[in-house]
Amino acid sequence: xxxLLYHLSECINRIWSLLQWWxxxxxxxxxVAHFASDRLNTYLVILLSLLYLGFTGVMLQIVGKNYGIxxxxxxxxxxxxxxxxxxSSTAIYWLDNRTPSIEYLLPMTxxxxxxxxxxxxLYSYWRSRN
Numbered sequence: 001x002x003x004l005l006y007h008l009s010e011c012i013n014r015i016w017s018l019l020q021w022w023x024x025x026x027x028x029x030x031x032v033a034h035f036a037s038d039r040l041n042t043y044l045v046i047l048l049s050l051l052y053l054g055f056t057g058v059m060l061q062i063v064g065k066n067y068g069i070x071x072x073x074x075x076x077x078x079x080x081x082x083x084x085x086x087x088s089s090t091a092i093y094w095l096d097n098r099t100p101s102i103e104y105l106l107p108m109t110x111x112x113x114x115x116x117x118x119x120x121x122l123y124s125y126w127r128s129r130n
Contacts (some may be wrong), residue, residue, distance in 0.1 A: 001077070001088060004076055005090060005091060007069070008070055008073040008077075008094060011070040012070060014062075015063050015070075018062055018063050018066075019063070021059075022055070022059045022110075022117075023113070024130065026052075030120060030121075033125070034120075037125055040124070040125050042125075044122060044125055047120055048121060052117065053118075054119065056110075
């Protein structure tokens with residue numbers, strides 16, 4: 001049980017670190033779009049957009065795998081509870097406080113941020129040219 005809880009904690013920490021890193025890149029791109037829009041050229045806008053798209057895709061794959069691993073750990077804890085009939089208070093807390101809303105809120109938030117960042121980059125470039 002302790003190993004499962006540790007593994008679950010590590011997966012959640014990894015997801016959180018990845019999301020923080022991605023958010024930092026997103027805000028950095030927003031800053032570029034806002035403060036350097038008059039210096040951007042078509043090549044640079046396309047390059048930044050493709051790099052952001054690729055980075056987001058890789059990040060989503062890694063987050064998805066870690067989310068799947070966390071769900072597997074939850075299933076293992078439930079199986080352990082069914083077989084042994086008892087788990088520690090910590091394990092019970094983790095099982096009772098799973099947040100299925102993350103399945104909906106996380107993609108919505110990430111998608112909105114992704115579209116907003118790319119949209120603002122393109123808008124800033126277009127506005128500085130007109």
